[in-house]
Amino acid sequence: MEGFKIDQNLYRALNQLLQDLTVAERNIHILHWNLIAEGFIYLHPYLGDVYN
Numbered sequence: 001m002e003g004f005k006i007d008q009n010l011y012r013a014l015n016q017l018l019q020d021l022t023v024a025e026r027n028i029h030i031l032h033w034n035l036i037a038e039g040f041i042y043l044h045p046y047l048g049d050v051y052n
C-alpha cells in the first residue's frame with residue numbers, strides 16, 4: 001500500500017496556519033489577564049472564549 005502524500009504547498013500552508021494560531025492563542029491568553037479597563041469583567045471571559 002502506497003503511503004499518503006500531501007501536496008507540499010498545502011502542507012506548508014497548514015503548518016504556517018498552525019504556527020500563526022498558536023501565537024495568536026498565546027497572545028490573547030496573555031491579553032486576557034493584562035486588561036486594565038472598565039470592561040474587564042466582560043472582556044476577560046470574552047477573550048477566554050476567543051483563545052479557547
Ligand SMILES: [Fe+2]
Pocket residue numbers: 032044048
Ligand atoms: Fe481567565
